[in-house]
Amino acid sequence: MKKLLLSAAITSFASLPLSADMLGIYVGTGNWKPEASGNISNASNDEMVFGSSGVDIRDKNQTGFYLAFEHPIPIIPNAMITEQDLKSSGSGPFTGNFGGETFVGNVDTEFDMSHRDYTLYYEILDNWVNLDLGLTARQFDGYVFVSDGVNSTNEKFDETLPMLYGKARFDLPLTGLSVSAILNHISQGGNSVTDTSLFVGYETSIGLGIEGGIRTFSLEVDDEDDFTADLEFDGMFINATYHF
Incomplete structure (x- = not known):
């Protein structure tokens, strides 16, 4: 799967024009409170459903952080690293086989879909419209843990997925206000990952700022180890930011 996704990403990226911005560092940290829905399964094909109709996952605040570095050197891309916690737990009915264990009745579940993004990008536009x-x-290094008090299993999700990245920001002149959209996406065959954020921001004259909006992260994966996932995490977020 990873080879197919990487090939699609590189092919799409190869035609990008190259440009650069002035030297700058951007940092941000905040909280996202998503609601989880969807299902997961493994080689047995018994689906575990998340949401009100199955295992009810608790909504929790998830901490995130990003650091971006931009420079005026031609050809060399700008760089950004992003860390996002995505952990929760819940309980609900599940009957079937998961991770080699058989469960009947209510189960307790923990999952970790936390991830780290390594992004290389170019500034195509840099004025009141930024692209x-x-x-x-x-990079995922997560797991799904299931227990009914007698049997338990821990199914790992360890993948690094290539994705296309895009960000558009529209600045409102002389106000410090902006409206932004971010998209990370890849799709190949029956696998796809889409992560979108829509938000408004405000930055003061000294670089301090705040941004808030809604983020939706959907994941459809069928990997080589027969672990499949069709999940969506959707909710509001708020970040404190600094630009220097």
Whole structure:
């Protein structure tokens, strides 16, 4: 799967124009409170459903952080690293086989879909309309843990997925206000990952700022180890930012 996704990402990225911005460092940290829905399964094909109709996952605040470095050197891309916690737990009915264990009745579940993004990008536009395009490598090192008090299993999700990256920002002149959209996406065959953020921001004259909006992260994966996932995480977020 990873080879197919990487090939698609590189092909799409190859035609990007190259440009650069002035030297700058951008940092941000904040909280995202998503609601989880969807299902997961493994080689047995018994689906575990998340949401009100199955295992009810608790909504929790998830901490995130990003650091971006931009420079005026031609050809060399700008760089950004992003860390996002995505952990929660819940309980609900599940009957079937998961991870080699058989469960009947209510189960307790923990999952970790936390990820780290490594993004290289170019500034295509840099005025009151800003446009960045590039590539992201999203690294997962997560798991799904299931227990009914007698049997338990821990199914790992360990993948690095290449994704196309784009960000558009529209600045409202003389106000410090902006409206932005971010997209990370890849799709190949039956696998796709889409991560979108829509938000408004405000930056003071000294570089301090705040931004808030809605983020939706959907994941459809069928990997080589027969672990499949069709999940969506959707909710509001708020970040404190600094630009220097």
